[in-house]
Amino acid sequence: MSETGEFLQVSIWREQDGNGHFESFQVPRRDNQTILDVVAWVQQQADPTLSYRFACRVGMCGSCAMMVNGAPRWTCRTHVQKVADDNRLEIAPLRNLPVIKDLAVDMDPFFDKWVAAEAVFEPSQTRDDPMPPINPQDPMRIAASDAIECINCAVCYAACDVVAANPDYLGPAALNRAWSLVNDSRDDGQDARLKAVSGGGGCHNCHVQQGCARYCPNELNPTLSISGLKRATAKSLLGWGQ
Amino acid sequence: MIRPHRTHALWYAFILHRVSGIVLALFLPLHFYMLSLALTDPAQLDGFLVFADLLIVKCAEFALVFLLAVHMFGGLRLMALEFLPWSPRQKTFAASAVALAFLISTSFFLQAM
Numbered sequence: 001m002s003e004t005g006e007f008l009q010v011s012i013w014r015e016q017d018g019n020g021h022f023e024s025f026q027v028p029r030r031d032n033q034t035i036l037d038v039v040a041w042v043q044q045q046a047d048p049t050l051s052y053r054f055a056c057r058v059g060m061c062g063s064c065a066m067m068v069n070g071a072p073r074w075t076c077r078t079h080v081q082k083v084a085d086d087n088r089l090e091i092a093p094l095r096n097l098p099v100i101k102d103l104a105v106d107m108d109p110f111f112d113k114w115v116a117a118e119a120v121f122e123p124s125q126t127r128d129d130p131m132p133p134i135n136p137q138d139p140m141r142i143a144a145s146d147a148i149e150c151i152n153c154a155v156c157y158a159a160c161d162v163v164a165a166n167p168d169y170l171g172p173a174a175l176n177r178a179w180s181l182v183n184d185s186r187d188d189g190q191d192a193r194l195k196a197v198s199g200g201g202g203c204h205n206c207h208v209q210q211g212c213a214r215y216c217p218n219e220l221n222p223t224l225s226i227s228g229l230k231r232a233t234a235k236s237l238l239g240w241g242q
Numbered sequence: 243m244i245r246p247h248r249t250h251a252l253w254y255a256f257i258l259h260r261v262s263g264i265v266l267a268l269f270l271p272l273h274f275y276m277l278s279l280a281l282t283d284p285a286q287l288d289g290f291l292v293f294a295d296l297l298i299v300k301c302a303e304f305a306l307v308f309l310l311a312v313h314m315f316g317g318l319r320l321m322a323l324e325f326l327p328w329s330p331r332q333k334t335f336a337a338s339a340v341a342l343a344f345l346i347s348t349s350f351f352l353q354a355m
């Protein structure tokens with residue numbers, strides 16, 4: 001990476017024990033620099049007490065998401081060039097989740113909601129049964145596959161205003177996962193799942209603003225999945241089956 | 243200021259739908275009250291109709307017709323989104339709802355002039 005001679009003015013959220021403020025850093029700007037590179041530079045060169053989370057650095061693990069200039073991003077694959085506002089960056093912890101320290105948030109509420117949405121595979125067979133054939137061209141399989149590449153980054157969860165307004169709302173990622181399982185012919189948990197996603201915090205809360213789909217780094221469309229769940233729950237209520 | 247994570251077309255479609263809904267909910271009771279005057283107090287209604295001829299009131303009516311139409315077309319988009327197979331053209335639909343509402347309210351305005 002070559003130095004450009006320019007500097008980025010970076011404000012980073014610092015928080016400990018519930019007290020938070022932005023702290024400013026000057027970071028040398030480089031070619032092809034990502035937001036995660038900026039955060040790592042600060043931690044390595046300016047303040048080793050800065051806490052943040054990452055693992056794979058290639059957009060696989062979903063652990064590096066933060067708010068960058070007000071919008072949720074996967075920081076390891078977000079280039080400074082794409083989001084910097086005149087060499088200014090504001091980096092904050094992911095919205096809608098409790099902060100542990102600085103840029104690291106507690107993901108427990110996010111994953112608890114996956115469980116609450118029954119967004120967990122319920123096998124209909126055991127390992128001793130023969131493998132059921134799956135036709136990749138089957139419309140249900142196509143719907144399941146379209147929703148499947150989620151990396152659990154919670155970017156959509158941070159983009160969602162309904163999550164912010166209603167702490168019980170299961171949120172786009174859990175509902176998206178539930179939808180991929182609704183379309184999984186091998187799954188045996190559909191009744192419980194449809195019940196879970198149509199309850200108080202369920203799919204009918206969604207206001208279809210599509211913030212989730214706008215920001216999902218893997219270009220998934222949780223709004224599409226949620227509208228699928230709305231139809232599936234309405235059908236099962238009317239007794240039309242799935 | 244609209245927060246950065248909200249600056250996209252479909253969020254604007256959302257807020258337009260909500261705001262038009264609230265304005266219409268406030269307006270409609272007034273509207274029905276005025277209509278009821280035709281039965282209960284025609285003289286007062288006539289006075290109001292003279293007032294409704296003012297240009298500024300005509301402009302306000304234009305805005306109301308726009309809100310009514312945009313709420314209707316926006317609502318149709320939402321119902322289609324929730325009950326029909328998904329279409330990826332949501333932004334086009336939202337933009338069409340605004341365009342149609344503008345067309346209807348402008349023709350109403352020109353006719354009322």
Ligand code: SF4
Nearest residue numbers: 160206207209210212
């Ligand atoms: S479309 Fe629904 S789930 Fe997605 S951000 Fe909007 S309200 Fe949240």
Ligand code: SF4
Nearest residue numbers: 150151153154156216
């Ligand atoms: S749906 Fe997209 S934004 Fe949401 S957790 Fe999965 S990968 Fe991240």
Ligand code: FES
Nearest residue numbers: 057061062064076
């Ligand atoms: S560090 Fe793994 S997705 Fe960014």
